[in-house]
Amino acid sequence: MKIRFVSEELLKWNISVSSSSFNNHTSMLRPYEMIKHSESLITPSSSEFNLADGIANLKRAINHRLQIIESIYKLKDIKFKNAPKGGYLELLECYGLAKPYIIKLLMEIRNRIEHDDAKPPKKERCQELLDITWYFLKSTDKLVYSITNSVLIEPVEKQGYFGKYGCDMHVDFSKKVFKMSGWIPSSFITTKKENSFFQINCTVMHDGEFWRNKDSNIHKDKTKEDIWIIGNLKVSEEQKKEFLIKILTAN
Incomplete structure (x- = not known):
């Protein structure tokens, strides 16, 4: 040598x-099933409880995708200089794979609903967050499927x-x-x-x-x-x- x-x-x-290599595990579809459920909860006639449940489900979809990404690539294992001290979304940003601001905002909204009994945003804002979650999944599909x-x-x-x-x-x-x-x-x-x-x-x-x-x-x-x-x-x-x-x- x-x-x-x-x-x-x-x-x-x-x-x-x-x-x-192609990853066709059935768990890959799970976040989209969660979004589908959120779509049924976030409608023009939804109650505050439905909107809150819809937001919680969007957070579950994002967390599921983040866990799959980490299970494949194990990015947390690398301890590089000036590594972000925030969450996993900031780590993905370091690798050029995500922009975390809006997704973090959704997480914060969900946490306020869950822990502080805050009201969910207006229906139009909830629909925007649903769309943003869908785009996040689409932008990371290649990472988990191929x-x-x-x-x-x-x-x-x-x-x-x-x-x-x-x-x-x-x-x-x-x-x-x-x-x-x-x-x-x-x-x-x-x-x-x-x-x-x-x-x-x-x-x-x-x-x-x-x-x-x-x-x-x-x-x-x-x-x-x-x-x-x-x-x-x-x-x-x-x-x-x-x-x-x-x-x-x-x-």
Whole structure:
């Protein structure tokens, strides 16, 4: 095994989903069933009690979705610098996955109803909160239904490396283990630890000369300046966070 360090410039390349698994567990539908029930409670003719029950059900739907997200990705496990001290919605915001303000407002309204016997908002406001909850579920559907297993990292044309390089990064969310394989320019890899570099423990590493006279149809464009690597990444909590942001927001 060879220990090397790879430039984080790699993360400025284009990142797209290359492999994902589909989660079709029946529990995925549960928040929408809760919203459906809230729709039956939040109507023009609803009483205050019905509106209060409808709001409580919206909070249940959101909490259910948040629990599913955490069960899959276990984002709480990463203790990065300046991590939010608020709730889980703030944590999702750090990863670019949610905007918490309106959802937090719904939570506060529900808590005032539950703990202070406050009256629910007007029917029009309750309907707005129902719609907001629906949009929150829709915006996080991809997270719970299509779970990214690996992403493809490729340079865009203007970066000068277009068409020659590319890496696949695989992630195990439960263990926070990252693996990488692919071609990178030799200028992106070093034997010494530097700022803005991440460590890779290489199980395979060679340059383009490895393929000379082996098969003229494979990697024939590669030279000594091109490095093939396969290995496991050994990264800090901050780097884990940055990798996950890239992976979770990839299309």
